[in-house]
Amino acid sequence: MTSLHKVALGAAFAASTALTSFAASATELTIAIVNNGHMINMQKVAEAYTKETGVKLKWVSLEEGVLREQVTSDTATGGGEYDIINIGMQEAPIWGKAGWIEPLKFSSSYDIDDMLPAIRNGLSHEGTLYAAPFYGESSMVMYRKDLTDAAGVSIADNDSWENIKKVAMAIHNPDKGIYGACLRGKPGWGDNMAFITTMVNSFGGAWFDKDFRPTIDSDAWKKAINFYVDLLGTYGPPGSEGNSFNEILALYNEGKCGMWIDATIAASFLKVDGVAYAQSPNAGNPVGANWLWAWAMAVPAGSPNAEESKKFIEWATSKNYIKAVAAHPEFGWGKVPTGTRASTYASPEFQKVAKFASAEMAAIESAAPQATDVKPYVGVQFAAIPEFPQVGSAVAQEMAAALSGAKSVDEALKASQAAADAIMKEAGYYE
Template identity: 35%
Template sequence: MARRNPVRIAALGLVTALAATGCAGWGGGVSGGSSSSINVLMVNNPQMVDLQRLTAANFTRQTGIQVNFTVLPENDVRDKISQEFSSQAGQYDVASLSNFEIPIYARSGWIAPLDAYIAADQQFDQADILKPMTQSLTADDGKIYGEPFYGESSFLMYRKDVLQARGVTMPANPTWQQVADIAARIDNAQPGMRAICLRGQPGWGQLFAPLTTVVNTFGGTWFDKDWTPRVNAPEFRAATQFYVDLVRAHGEPGAAQAGFTECLNNTVQGKTAMWYDATSPAGSLEAADSPVKGKMGYAPAPVAQTRSSGWLYAWAWGIQQASRKKDNAWKFVSWASSRQYEELAGGQLGWSRVPAGKRASTYRNEKYLAEAGAFAEPTRRAIESADPRNPGVQPRPAIGIQFVDIPEFTDLATQVSQDVSSAIAGRESVPAALDKGQRLARDVAERYQARESK
């Protein structure tokens, strides 16, 4: 996740009537004939590049639909998608969107609802999509606007051998206080090894991805249900102070500039004994050439006041409302997010490269489990326990676990993260950082309160 520009809200009406005919699954008849094509704009993540490689020889050969891919780095693709879909130019039929953008784009009328296609598709099996994923891609009108390509939650990764050497047992469902106590016991257990790695790098999708989950479970929230900002409330402050204190006392050197990549490298290189982050890097930790393969344990995201606290993130597919090729676009989306595509990728590329985290059937697949057995079940449990509509102890005004699903959140959280990162570096106090954040949040809240009062 990375910072992106605020989304411009367009006053475009939704076209909700999707023809029942022509909505067969990806293996059905081709709407528009064998010469038809669609344009797909997507992020250059490895799983997406694999998809691009497999499309012509499989999807196009089976359906006759040519797929023209535009593949860009994450920040670039987010900006281009925002420009393209807000203008409704119709140049791209499908784009890779996250569960942050999809509800926003749906409210703006930029992407098409998929319910009619889902209902008519005999192969796709929406019920097999993990429920939190479906929830996170469903807009306020109750309609589904995206299908996940792969997804993740968050959990605690830890070195079983290091804890065992210090006589420490990881609880089955650890609390954050238990994690802090363990950190104090295992810090410097091996030369150059710190107890825990936590993101400190500024960014709404860097520092505040894990930190917001800590805020949630400590009883805090960015906004109450009436949009009252709570950034400097006692619960938000306690969570942030805990996080800052933990990483300063037992975390990685240079934590204020450490993000996902740095923590991954530290863990692989044996420089940290615990890491709280996304479920997705477990495949790298358990890769055949990983120095820590077989040494890692995986525990649920630590909690305080809530039963669970893992986040929820997905790269998904959305169909542009202005597309004149929605039928063919759906055939591509349903194929790319299908169980059949996972079988194809696993068979041709290896099961460690399957875009997992979205279907229940993946976690019953013996071939996948043979390669991902160490982390598959903890990942599935983490995703299924995530509740994007009720992630804390109080009602929220917008969907989201590690984010608030409004366009303004990206800039708001990024600005606040800069001050919290300064606190991690010892240049600023947590109360001072959050007082500034409260003022920024108040400006955002006033806009939404004004809209709701009309």
């Protein structure tokens, strides 16, 4: 068993009328998707695909953490439960290199050069695309401008964390059910750690040094986590250790969040009036203030329905799919998946309804996933190494314990360092 298989199994257990015409088929494709808004919408839009092609689609919609566990376990063992899987930038290059997922090649009409370079590169290995992006994202500040104006405070692009705290304090009004800062606290390497890792980056910290020894006991981590626990513990909603993207989105749309720092894709689903946007806060690090991610679609290696699966992925990530969402009576241009194609942002119809478009594009273009002097690995809110899901999941539990008060920050960081060190030693990075 390879190291990658060991890591994966350890982590698993710890309508458009412009549809591309494919031949009718009795094939049924089982598709594992994350239960985010754009993925849920796809189930309705794809009814036209089934009508056009005869291909039946069986959807398995899972919460983010559960999806990762099940998809990783099934793909690592060749279980064959799914024909198409949702994965992201952490997995796609690693799994492609390992041969776990099929390379993707599409027709010329797909126009792969329309795909945003940062997104395409993040889902490729040695120039080969292994997962096609359904939507892409960075992170940014989304705040209630009516509240900040009333309080006489403001947020600038790449503002200081100290000013973010000042704004949170000024707009925090729990008596009226409004909380100054809503941030991820739910444990998971793609949940609380997505935000926390990005915040640590902005403080000049990293997961590992050049020898891939964990650096979670560094001053940068201590400063960042103390700030995070104080900010969210003081000005966040009760029970924040149970909140991730979907939970906070619901709170925001209920009018309970004055400010939210999270995925740019959230802007497509905000229903509160007067939302303003700013580039992510920074504590001084010139790179790493905002993350880069894509939820993408891939085909597990050896799938008996690989060719039909690739045809569906080509349709579902195409310009025609975006037009299908725009034309759908329940959605329109304001609900199209973003962060993947230049043509979407060039569309006058999209620009008219997507007030967040320029902020989202600026965030995606400024994200810096490449290795730097600060971090020796690719990735902003993750590290693109096979062991990261296991390391990130272990640390996520400790950070949630610090946020809830079950442990002190120092205790949580000490335990995190020990857990990460044990995992990296076991993986053979050092003795």
